[in-house]
Amino acid sequence: MIQNSINTNSGAMVALQNMNKTNSELSQVQNRVSTGLRVATAQDDGASFAIAQGLRSDIKGIGAVNEQISKAKGLVSTTLSSLTSVSDGLGDIRETLTKMADENNSPEQFAQYKADYDSMVEELQNFVDNAEYNGTNLIDAGGADVNVIVDAAGTQYTLAATDIDAELAGVTDPTDAATAQGLIDGTDTTFDDLVTSVSNSLNEYAADDRRLTGQMEFNSKLSDAIEEGLGATVDADLAKESARLQSLQIKQQLGTQTLSIANQSPQSLLSLFGG
Structure with missing residues (x-):
């Protein structure tokens, strides 16, 4: 039996409870719409939030790895550019050595070729000296191997240094036609050793560049996959x-x-006391 009372308004109580629940749900939905997240805080879903935080950490780690790889790629690209210039210059030097090996040259002609040779060697030295990126030179004297982190597990990849500077300095100085002839026919192997070392280094650093590029692409795909998983965990529909x-x-x-109607209910009791 429902009692009419001015002290207790059961209808208003029920309406208020339902309205509070609706307001709470509305606030939750509005937050999801504004943030785009179903799980924005630990209070929303503790387990999912903890998983999401771990995934976010993994994504940041992969991003940091790719940043380091990008720096390493800059070093490799600089090295390859310098080595390519050295390789091109070696072709010009071989041509000049061939001219110097001609015994019919007059002393003046040989001196001119020798001046060209010395100038080209100096230019190659500048190419080697300028193969520096962010304070590191892989092909100059004293260059050291560089280790690069390539994944979030901390795996290291080594960029090996090659002392092209020493190879260049070790080439016999052609002071006459005979020494020039020895350099071009391989009797004196110092020039051929330099050419071989430069060619091998070009191949090795090109392989390093491909490896680093491939690793960056893999890391990016892995990050995208984790991002997708993160979205499935916390994103709102x-x-x-x-x-x-x-x-x-x-x-x-x-x-x-409804609350307004319930609050009007006690007013009907006044009619019971009307004159």
Whole structure:
């Protein structure tokens, strides 16, 4: 039996409870729509939030790795550019050595060729000296191997230094036609050793560049996959939340009307005491 009372308004209590629940759900949905996240804080879902934080950490780690690889690629690209210039210059030097090996040259002609040779060797030395990136030179004297982190597990990849500077300095100085002839026919192997070392280094650093590029691409794909998993864990279904938002807004309006009706109920008791 429902009692009419001015002290207790059961209808208003029920309407208020439902309205508070609706307001709470509405606030939650509005937060999801505004942030795009189903799980924005640990209070939303502790387990999912903890998993999401771990995934975010993995993504940041991979991003840091690719940043380091990018620096290493800059070093390798600089090295390859310098070595290519050295390789081109060696072709010009061989041509000049061939001219110097001609015994029919007059002393003046040989001196001119020798001046050209010395100038080209100096130019090669400049190419080697300028193969520096961020304070590191892999082919100059004293260059050291460089280790690069290539994945989030801390795996190291080594870029090996090659002392092209020493190879260049070790080439016999052609002081006459005979020594020039020895350099071009391989009797004196110092020039051929330099050519071989430069060619091998070009091949090795090109392989390093391909390896680093491939690793960066793999890391990017891995990061994308983790990002997708993170989205599945915490992202809100905005289409679903939008529909729910409209539903709750209507429910909120109806709740307000219901509470208003319930609050008017005690007014009817006044008619019992009318004159």
